[in-house]
Amino acid sequence: MNNDDDSTGQQAPSQGKEVAEALKEWTKDPLYCPVCLPVSRDIGIFTIPAGNTALGDSNDGSDFIIDWEVKLGQLADSAEGGCAFCALVAARLLPTMPPSTHPGNKVESSAYGCCHLAKEVGDQVKWAAKELRAVCEVHGSDAYVNILAKCAVDVGLAAKDERFGRVHFRVRDTNLPTEASRQLIAPGNQLTVELYGLEGEFSSEWLKNRPLTVYPGSEAGLQLARDWLRECVDTHHECHSAETSALPARVVEILDGGGLRLHDESGTQAKYAILSYCWGGTQDFATTKATLEDRKKGFSISDLPKTLQDAVTVVKELGLRYLWIDSICIIQDCEDDKNKELASMPSYYANAWITISAGGKKCTEGFLDTTGECEQHPGTGLPRDVLLMGIVCPDATVSKMGFTQAREWKLSQEPISKRAWTFQERVLSTRVIHYGTRMLWQCHSSVKSGGGMVDSSLDDSTVDLDSLRRVLRGDETLRKVYDIWYQVIREYTIRDASLDEDKLPAISALAQKFGEITHDEYLAGLWRGDILRGLLWSTYPTLDLTNPTQWTAPSWSWASNKNVISYDSLPPTEAIPVAKITHCQVTPRSTLAPFARLNSATLDIRGKVLTLPIEQLKLFVKVENRLPWPYMYQYFWEEKNGIDAGCSNWEPPDGCIVLVLFIMRE
Numbered sequence: 001m002n003n004d005d006d007s008t009g010q011q012a013p014s015q016g017k018e019v020a021e022a023l024k025e026w027t028k029d030p031l032y033c034p035v036c037l038p039v040s041r042d043i044g045i046f047t048i049p050a051g052n053t054a055l056g057d058s059n060d061g062s063d064f065i066i067d068w069e070v071k072l073g074q075l076a077d078s079a080e081g082g083c084a085f086c087a088l089v090a091a092r093l094l095p096t097m098p099p100s101t102h103p104g105n106k107v108e109s110s111a112y113g114c115c116h117l118a119k120e121v122g123d124q125v126k127w128a129a130k131e132l133r134a135v136c137e138v139h140g141s142d143a144y145v146n147i148l149a150k151c152a153v154d155v156g157l158a159a160k161d162e163r164f165g166r167v168h169f170r171v172r173d174t175n176l177p178t179e180a181s182r183q184l185i186a187p188g189n190q191l192t193v194e195l196y197g198l199e200g201e202f203s204s205e206w207l208k209n210r211p212l213t214v215y216p217g218s219e220a221g222l223q224l225a226r227d228w229l230r231e232c233v234d235t236h237h238e239c240h241s242a243e244t245s246a247l248p249a250r251v252v253e254i255l256d257g258g259g260l261r262l263h264d265e266s267g268t269q270a271k272y273a274i275l276s277y278c279w280g281g282t283q284d285f286a287t288t289k290a291t292l293e294d295r296k297k298g299f300s301i302s303d304l305p306k307t308l309q310d311a312v313t314v315v316k317e318l319g320l321r322y323l324w325i326d327s328i329c330i331i332q333d334c335e336d337d338k339n340k341e342l343a344s345m346p347s348y349y350a351n352a353w354i355t356i357s358a359g360g361k362k363c364t365e366g367f368l369d370t371t372g373e374c375e376q377h378p379g380t381g382l383p384r385d386v387l388l389m390g391i392v393c394p395d396a397t398v399s400k401m402g403f404t405q406a407r408e409w410k411l412s413q414e415p416i417s418k419r420a421w422t423f424q425e426r427v428l429s430t431r432v433i434h435y436g437t438r439m440l441w442q443c444h445s446s447v448k449s450g451g452g453m454v455d456s457s458l459d460d461s462t463v464d465l466d467s468l469r470r471v472l473r474g475d476e477t478l479r480k481v482y483d484i485w486y487q488v489i490r491e492y493t494i495r496d497a498s499l500d501e502d503k504l505p506a507i508s509a510l511a512q513k514f515g516e517i518t519h520d521e522y523l524a525g526l527w528r529g530d531i532l533r534g535l536l537w538s539t540y541p542t543l544d545l546t547n548p549t550q551w552t553a554p555s556w557s558w559a560s561n562k563n564v565i566s567y568d569s570l571p572p573t574e575a576i577p578v579a580k581i582t583h584c585q586v587t588p589r590s591t592l593a594p595f596a597r598l599n600s601a602t603l604d605i606r607g608k609v610l611t612l613p614i615e616q617l618k619l620f621v622k623v624e625n626r627l628p629w630p631y632m633y634q635y636f637w638e639e640k641n642g643i644d645a646g647c648s649n650w651e652p653p654d655g656c657i658v659l660v661l662f663i664m665r666e
Helices: 017-026 035-045 072-081 084-093 122-141 221-237 292-297 308-318 335-351 421-428 465-472 478-494 506-516 526-535 614-621 631-639
Strands: 063-069 146-150 165-175 191-198 251-254 260-263 273-276 322-323 354-358 387-393 400-406 431-435 440-444 447-449 580-588 598-606 609-610 656-658
Touching: 017 191, 017 387, 017 400, 035 063, 035 146, 035 387, 063 072, 072 084, 072 122, 072 273, 084 165, 084 387, 084 400, 165 221, 221 387, 221 431, 221 440, 251 308, 260 292, 273 308, 273 335, 308 322, 308 354, 308 421, 308 431, 335 421, 335 506, 354 421, 387 440, 421 465, 447 656, 465 478, 465 506, 478 506
Parallel strands: 273 322, 273 354, 354 431
Antiparallel strands: 063 146, 146 165, 165 191, 191 400, 251 260, 251 322, 387 400, 431 440, 440 447, 580 598, 609 656
């Protein structure tokens, strides 16, 4: 359905006697507002599922629209009088109206008050009300707007009963003169509101979305994690894993008395969890050769940084006994041990019962404390930006619901998603529970949020995760496997590695898995079976290479620089290779970790060289002469490097040649 097309959708059906009686009783409720009553009264129609006889020929309630005509003066009075919904509309939908004192100004903050218990109206609402009254002074007290409300069905959400939760509001008409209303009724001037059912209210029967969990460490938050895990284990065939598996070489064991110890007894079969997190600096409790024996004797949970403490708590609450944490379970000053563990990581992550992903920037932050709660009114169980309004449910009951202005949230923007190591940790894990600005569950079968709405189709991942999972199961053609690898490189190089020398190690577990599937030889980030295409990596849109402080890979490998890498210009299947690799040899630093750090690498190639004048070469590579590239690439480039992504000042280096690898027949 086109949400901007007034001709689509049906008018919400008229309400019956039962609703009229309910509304009469509702006038005594503090949330009752006669100004936005048409919204509260009719918005429940959107929640009716398909097949309900009250809908007539409609598929479901999302086909309907709501018309709300409101006088600007009444809206201003209601907003200042304490109606949270009228305040939101006044402060968010209408500020683009040419006002008397602040032309074109928009409200930037989300604070209408401190939370739904605020006693005073926020300054932004007062400002919006003042502007609305200023318009009425010029155009009369009958100045009004007609606001259209339509259901925003999010097709990216998997569960049918979770798809409704957002409503678009926009001004469809007004009696203001054209010059005063042009911006007001512009198609882009839209307010999107998320609606939530509240526990203990009738609204929860119809609105399946819930407000964000503000206290992940509460019993309710921990129970949510247990429920997600149990549902996956019991019902998700794609996520099947063995009831027990061999433990990693070392794991943190949670003892019956509450203490901890480093377990290193070989042959133990059990379920275990893995912690994926950002170190954020030196690890004070890291295991070294000197501390190894002490760790095996035992230590207290209080010895750990907060994030690791919280991980232990979650593991206990999920009924598990063992937890793998890299800083504790790998001997940090032993290269041989690091290399052995690097080679074992694919099986560690694949066999883990669950991976706990801590979203913070530092291991000292923790992740089970309250997040997003009002500091002035703690203990409400609601985020500070969730406000309350009434709703007439389809069964004629009057209830309360939560609402807030919809905000785009992307897992890719969480700190944990910007760390190089965590990419392979996520991809290789069967089940992941994320703790960051919100709780999020991801497995091979589903994505679930601890409140709020998550449309995974809107995230910035450059990898087709479904195809990647098929690759890891061995269900794709060899050509497709290579193509997915090139997508992986794009996604991986967007992220940051704290150490330059980690460029290849931080993706070595995933490379090892690809090697097992392809039976191909890994050559410094490339594959021998597709090496000509593998050489066609690009740092576009920039041509300035950002080199690491020390040698990490040969210049012909994408891993030789710190730029974001793309393979957007790979030749089609019918392209003819005209170059030949005559020799290629890579020597790993350790035979224990052949996919990780390198000692040396050489490549000999024979092919045709294209001679071009310098000016023609510069014209060939100029940004404006290339194919358009996604906006998000520019965003990541500029965010990471702090400079413009263009290459207008690029000069070909001395000795630059153009080597032809493929040609196309005319």
